Amino acid sequence: MSKRFLRATGMAHQIVRDRVERGDTVVDATLGGGADLVFLSGCVGADGKVVGFDVQTEAVERSRARLGEEYHGVELHALGHERMAEFVDGEVAAVMFNLGYLPGGDKSVITRAETTLAALEVATGLLRPGGVVTVVCYPGHAGGDDEAEAVSDWAAKLPQEQFGVVRYGFMNQRNAPPFLIAIERRA
Numbered sequence: 001m002s003k004r005f006l007r008a009t010g011m012a013h014q015i016v017r018d019r020v021e022r023g024d025t026v027v028d029a030t031l032g033g034g035a036d037l038v039f040l041s042g043c044v045g046a047d048g049k050v051v052g053f054d055v056q057t058e059a060v061e062r063s064r065a066r067l068g069e070e071y072h073g074v075e076l077h078a079l080g081h082e083r084m085a086e087f088v089d090g091e092v093a094a095v096m097f098n099l100g101y102l103p104g105g106d107k108s109v110i111t112r113a114e115t116t117l118a119a120l121e122v123a124t125g126l127l128r129p130g131g132v133v134t135v136v137c138y139p140g141h142a143g144g145d146d147e148a149e150a151v152s153d154w155a156a157k158l159p160q161e162q163f164g165v166v167r168y169g170f171m172n173q174r175n176a177p178p179f180l181i182a183i184e185r186r187a
């Protein structure tokens, strides 16, 4: 079978898998359908902790159902990720953001630049050295373009002594494809 480049979401998983160990604490900042939650729970194992957020109760319930029996060390909040600092103690190994709307849900409920940037400030402050924040941005829907630009501008200004920042995404796809911004804490 011929190989293909990973999509932005797949690359986010690859980066997080490389940095997270069993027993770590991690955050899913946008639970949605629960795919990232299941992935993170598998990375940290039974001794680890995953704290998850989504403003929609439907997303929290879908995520909980998708996790099924693997519901150990998982704490889910039907709240905005901008309140992350109230629920996460100490340093974390990874925080994943997958922006936009809940697939198959209410497309009018989308992540917004103002709250996303507030949450990103908190998330980068919680990282342990070597820890990562991943942000999958969706410039292809109304509102998503402004948010993707705001996140890119914010990330590009992070001081390089403290953070490494990369961007990954297809350059030749139609309809403004998603892209990934990944941030590692250096010092």
Ligand SMILES: C[S@@+](CC[C@H](N)C(=O)[O-])C[C@H]1O[C@@H](n2cnc3c(N)ncnc32)[C@H](O)[C@@H]1O
Binding pocket: 029, 030, 031, 032, 033, 034, 035, 036, 037, 053, 054, 055, 056, 059, 079, 080, 081, 082, 097, 098, 099, 100, 101, 102, 103, 109, 110, 111, 112, 115, 116
């Ligand atoms: C693209 S989905 C996430 C997909 C999910 N990570 C997965 O693996 O299926 C984006 C989610 O962000 C949620 N959201 C919107 N504003 C939010 C906020 N301020 N805090 C947390 N979640 C938010 C939406 O309700 C939606 O479910």
